[in-house]
Amino acid sequence: MNVLLIDGHPDLTTSTANAAIVSTYKQQADWCFHHLGTRDVVVAAEQTALLAADIVIIQFPLYWSSFPYVLKKWIDDVFTFNFAFGPNGSKLKDKKLIFSITAGAKATSYASDGFNLMPIADYQRAFEHVFRAAEMIIVDTVITFEMNADSNEGGNKEICLNLANLHAEKVMSLVTSLDK
Numbered sequence: 001m002n003v004l005l006i007d008g009h010p011d012l013t014t015s016t017a018n019a020a021i022v023s024t025y026k027q028q029a030d031w032c033f034h035h036l037g038t039r040d041v042v043v044a045a046e047q048t049a050l051l052a053a054d055i056v057i058i059q060f061p062l063y064w065s066s067f068p069y070v071l072k073k074w075i076d077d078v079f080t081f082n083f084a085f086g087p088n089g090s091k092l093k094d095k096k097l098i099f100s101i102t103a104g105a106k107a108t109s110y111a112s113d114g115f116n117l118m119p120i121a122d123y124q125r126a127f128e129h130v131f132r133a134a135e136m137i138i139v140d141t142v143i144t145f146e147m148n149a150d151s152n153e154g155g156n157k158e159i160c161l162n163l164a165n166l167h168a169e170k171v172m173s174l175v176t177s178l179d180k
């Protein structure tokens with residue numbers, strides 16, 4: 001199966017969690033990696049890569065309970081009429097999709113009476129919209145909370161790296177289970 005990894009971090013050079021996760025994924029020599037933070041989006045190339053993929057992994061840090069701007073731009077540019085939706089827009093139908101998300105907050109903050117205002121499932125329904133419109137199959141959402149490496153913000157780099165390692169292993173075993 002062809003696996004396409006979309007790295008939606010705006011700048012991996014400033015990242016701890018996503019940089020560690022993506023570097024673990026790089027053990028998978030046959031995966032195709034697209035790093036959105038480091039280059040312009042060439043729509044035709046992105047669409048070709050999506051067409052060739054059986055499994056698409058959308059990797060990103062949760063920013064304001066949604067995508068970083070680089071990932072939103074990629075979606076807005078690439079998921080076009082008659083490609084991802086519209087009368088001839090079923091090109092991505094039935095491709096498998098995995099969300100792989102890092103979050104700084106505690107899971108318990110995602111509640112109607114918490115700092116993040118709503119359950120994470122409610123935000124998910126919003127950011128899943130485009131992929132559901134494209135008739136893709138959302139296989140799973142792997143989300144790890146409390147990924148904060150910055151000690152000035154109460155974080156801990158070592159804990160963050162351990163969580164990143166567990167997170168990457170989980171996503172890779174999910175892919176292996178689909179590849180049977």
Ligand SMILES: Cc1cc2nc3c(=O)[nH]c(=O)nc-3n(C[C@H](O)[C@H](O)[C@H](O)COP(=O)(O)O)c2cc1C
Nearest residue numbers: 015016017018019061062063064065102103104105
């Ligand atoms: C602009 C910005 C917005 C953020 N918004 C959220 C948020 O809404 N919920 C949350 O759990 N974490 C939020 N965070 C924390 C990031 O999710 C966390 O720093 C990131 O997952 C760590 O990954 P990295 O080390 O790869 O950058 C935000 C961080 C930034 C910089």
